[in-house]
Amino acid sequence: MSLSDTIAAIATAISPQQGSVGIVRLSGDRAEAIAKQIFHAGGKQEWASHRILYGFVRNPSSREIVDESLLLLMKAPRSFTREDVVEFHCHGGIMAVQQVLNLCLENGARLAEAGEFSLRAFLNGRIDLTQAESINDLVGAKSAQAVQLAIASLRGKLAHSLKYLRGKCLNLLTEIEARIDFEDDLPPLDVEWVKSEISFVAQESQQILATADRGELLRTGLKVAIVGRPNVGKSSLLNAWSRSDRAIVTDLPGTTRDVVDSQLVVGGIPIQVLDTAGIRETEDVVEKIGVERSRQAAQSADLVLMVIDASIGWIEKDTEIYEIVNDRPVILVMNKIDLALTPSPSPKGQGEQILTPPLLRERGLGGEGIPIVKTAASQNQGIEDLEAAILKCIQQDAIAAANLDVAINQRQKACLLRVVQSLDNVKIAITDQLPLDFWTIDLRAAISAIGEITGEEVTESVLDQIFSRFCIGK
Numbered sequence: 001m002s003l004s005d006t007i008a009a010i011a012t013a014i015s016p017q018q019g020s021v022g023i024v025r026l027s028g029d030r031a032e033a034i035a036k037q038i039f040h041a042g043g044k045q046e047w048a049s050h051r052i053l054y055g056f057v058r059n060p061s062s063r064e065i066v067d068e069s070l071l072l073l074m075k076a077p078r079s080f081t082r083e084d085v086v087e088f089h090c091h092g093g094i095m096a097v098q099q100v101l102n103l104c105l106e107n108g109a110r111l112a113e114a115g116e117f118s119l120r121a122f123l124n125g126r127i128d129l130t131q132a133e134s135i136n137d138l139v140g141a142k143s144a145q146a147v148q149l150a151i152a153s154l155r156g157k158l159a160h161s162l163k164y165l166r167g168k169c170l171n172l173l174t175e176i177e178a179r180i181d182f183e184d185d186l187p188p189l190d191v192e193w194v195k196s197e198i199s200f201v202a203q204e205s206q207q208i209l210a211t212a213d214r215g216e217l218l219r220t221g222l223k224v225a226i227v228g229r230p231n232v233g234k235s236s237l238l239n240a241w242s243r244s245d246r247a248i249v250t251d252l253p254g255t256t257r258d259v260v261d262s263q264l265v266v267g268g269i270p271i272q273v274l275d276t277a278g279i280r281e282t283e284d285v286v287e288k289i290g291v292e293r294s295r296q297a298a299q300s301a302d303l304v305l306m307v308i309d310a311s312i313g314w315i316e317k318d319t320e321i322y323e324i325v326n327d328r329p330v331i332l333v334m335n336k337i338d339l340a341l342t343p344s345p346s347p348k349g350q351g352e353q354i355l356t357p358p359l360l361r362e363r364g365l366g367g368e369g370i371p372i373v374k375t376a377a378s379q380n381q382g383i384e385d386l387e388a389a390i391l392k393c394i395q396q397d398a399i400a401a402a403n404l405d406v407a408i409n410q411r412q413k414a415c416l417l418r419v420v421q422s423l424d425n426v427k428i429a430i431t432d433q434l435p436l437d438f439w440t441i442d443l444r445a446a447i448s449a450i451g452e453i454t455g456e457e458v459t460e461s462v463l464d465q466i467f468s469r470f471c472i473g474k
Contacts, residue, residue, distance in 0.1 A: 006030040007116055008109035010097050011087070011473035022097035025473060026086040027117055030108050032073060035086040038103045039071050049075035057088060057100050066103065067096040081117055082124035115470025119463065122455060129455030129466070130159045133409060136470050137219060142263070142270030146218040149407045158406040159454050161208065165201050165419075166450040172197055173443050180436050194439075195430060201446075202423040208408060209416050215407025217394070221263075221270030223300065224390070226333075227325060228307035229317050233335040236377035237307060238262060238275040241386070267391045274301065303393060304328045305386075310374065311339035331371045331389050338376040408453075411466070415449045422446035 006028025014022050026034060036047070041055040053071040058064060070089040079085040090096045105111060115136075122132045134153035141147045152158070172194060179189045226234045242262040264271045304325045308314055322330070334340075371389045375382030408416065425442035451457030 004029070005110045006034060006108060007112035007120075008034075008101060008104040009112035009117070009473040010101055011117075012092075012097075014092065014094050014097055020092045022090045022092045023473075024088040024090060024097055024100045024104065025117065026104055026109055027079070027081045027083045027112075027120060028109070029084060031084040031086045032075075034104055034107050034109055035071060035073070035088075037107045038100075039069070039088070041071070047073060049073055049078065057090070057103065059103060060107065066099045067091055069100070077124075080126065081120040082126045083120060112472055113467075114472050115467030115474055116472075118470055118474050119467045122463075128156070128159045129458060130162070130412070130453060131156060132455075133411075133466060134158075135474060137409070139471070139474065140219070142221055143218060143265045143268050145268035146270070149215065149218060152406055158208075158408065158412075161204070161406070162450050162454050163456075165204055166447055166454070166456070168197055168201050169443060169447045169450070173440060173447065176436050176439055176443070180440075189436075191430060195427065198423050198426055202420055205416050205419050205423070208406070209413060209420070211407040212410070212413040215409060217269055218407060219409070221272055222302050222390075222394070223272045223274065224303045224305060225274045225301035225325075226305045226307060227321060228333075229309070229321065232307045232309040233375075233377045234275055234307050237305075237333065237335060237375065238273060240375075240377040240380045241273065241383055266387045267394075269391075269394065271390075299325075299328070301328060303390065304330045305333050306330055307333045307335050310334040310337045313340075329393055331373060331386075331393065333386065334372060334374045335377055337374040337382070338379055412453050415453045418449040419446045422449065 006026060008024065008026045011023040011025040012021070032047070037060050038057055039053070039055055040058055041047070041053040045051075045053050045055070047053065051073065053073070055069065055071065057066045057069050059066060067088075067090045069091075072087045072089065074080075074085040074087075076083050076085075088100050090100050118127070118132050118135055121127050122129060127135075131154050134150045138147060138150035138154060141150055175189065176194070178186060226237060228234050242264060261275070262273045264273055306318075306322060306325060308318055371393065373382060373386045373389050375386060422442040422445040426439055426446075429438045429442065448457050452462065
């Protein structure tokens, strides 16, 4: 990659017959020159920065018009990358934007690499590394709360806190190193002040670290699997919860043959709900594959909703299914509660004992703290109680936090853990009365780790790892 190149890429998602506008973006020293080669602005329109031009994109060789377009020129440094940037606002779809991009490449631009626009913005000092990562978080946000966290980071809230802590560490390092080099010319080092400052930075770092799990949950979401015997109302529950007809519902057992998923947001947390095939022994080859996928989905889920037919109660087949999922967090959903007002007899000829929820606890299945929710999915009843139980489970796992201002990602968490460990080592060196040189070693490590988060100290391999996750047009 070279910053001297002019890069080009499609900056919007494109698909056939979808999207009314598609954007092709250029960035680099030759962006304006390339644009003037392929764009014809009619009349006396002035090519000025931050002005919109109307015209046609055409092939300079054949003079063939490719698209009717708007052009936006943003001269350096007043652009996202702090380079000359040109955007062609074309008709949406595939062919128009692809042809405009091809003309840019044929006339001197290079196809941008993944995240290269954001990388240039970082390298040119337009944004720091936390802001660059927040751009990717904003694009991939699955809930309104995730959007707000990304915007807060994009506006520099996380970077401001980290740079403040890094500044304190740098000030400490300066004072300590001054005593090493000019011991006879300066008053003795105030050790209690050093310990107090280190404790403050460590405590603040711990508070930021506490946001990592919540941040990860808001970014990636929670995977919830709905499991149970055939015909207990799993698909009806999914349909009622998602307010759609995502899953086919019939009175016939085995209707669901594969895993059906739906994307929901509960309490600001994105949730991927997986409706699985009823788990039972079957000779049907297709259904057997679906049952196996149900088992796999349950094992990979963050939370399992085990649905019980309340009109029948807990039977031994439910016990077998529970044994498959009991290593995951489980909520028992007693569905069809509207049909359980009049107790129905045990299925004849099966010899299976019906277990009510109290008996379930007596048998030690799930323990006293197992959540039980009553629903009537076909009547859209109990969904709010189900969502409340899910949020309570999350809070019990110490994942939820109230009104976060920022939330760090896993890379930032790893760096901050190194900060805390390095500061702990400084405290040990002070307690053990080691020479000042030993204090500075770990203090520099803490400063370096914070700098790796903000980008003030970062290697090329780290940058490659971060920006490779971006789309090409970002």
